[in-house]
Amino acid sequence: MKLVEFRSVSFVYPASAEHRAPFAVSELSFEIAPGEIVGVIGPNSSGKTTLIRLLTRVLEPAAGEIRLEGAPIRRLTRTDLARRVGVVPQASLEQAPFNVGELVLMGRYPHGPGRYFESPSDRTAARAAMEATGVLELADLPLDHLSGGERQRAVIARALAQEPRLLVLDEPTAHLDLRYQVEVAALLRRLNRERGMAILLVSHDLNLASEVCDRLLLLAGGRPVATGAPEVVLGESLLASVFGCEVIVDKTETTRRPVVRLTWRA
8 A cells, every 4th residue: 555645736826925926736646655765856946845735734735636545634634644644844943942852742742632641652652752863861951952963853753753654854954064964864764774664855955865765756846857766866967957057966886876966167
């Protein structure tokens, strides 16, 4: 069974101050298999964030259908959807007045929305999530005492505490320095390998997506342009046409995955 299916999904934003002309996602079809890491790439305003909003029912499709484990998501309650899909948003939590343990326990809310206090199973799941992301020793620290990489791992732990079938990450390495980018990339691979967790990674970083993902979906102007293995999607001519600049695509010496480099002209 496919974990996620987008079947000819379309959505239109009306013209606004942000979008001077109506912006549309059109005929979007792709799927995610259990245990697969799929990356969504593309230039600004290509529809990447809209895809996440549609999957999490922040937006409803104008046409087409989205299925999760074979069921149309429009038939799922938002609580049931949150039990199955964990989201790591792009927005920072620097000013949130919580410590790491409190933040991670918030991921248990979909499993008991009517409760005022966490259960033993909630604490067990939260501890396991913090152990998996390496933040257990930080549980009592306020979020504003953490480095950027530590904070990002804490937010990922909150999503893992939901015990989702699918982990969705929106630009998880944005604003992180190189060391923390490597840490997050290694963490995603480990979670996928050890837990068999499916991951949907939305990123501007083509090289991160190439190194981490099994398949890529390239969007442009709200439409799917290409989907397939990184070595298929990350072609020089295709990327040049979509991003409007010349690139060189090599391969890493260790993993033989594609590496995208810009070409500069003085």
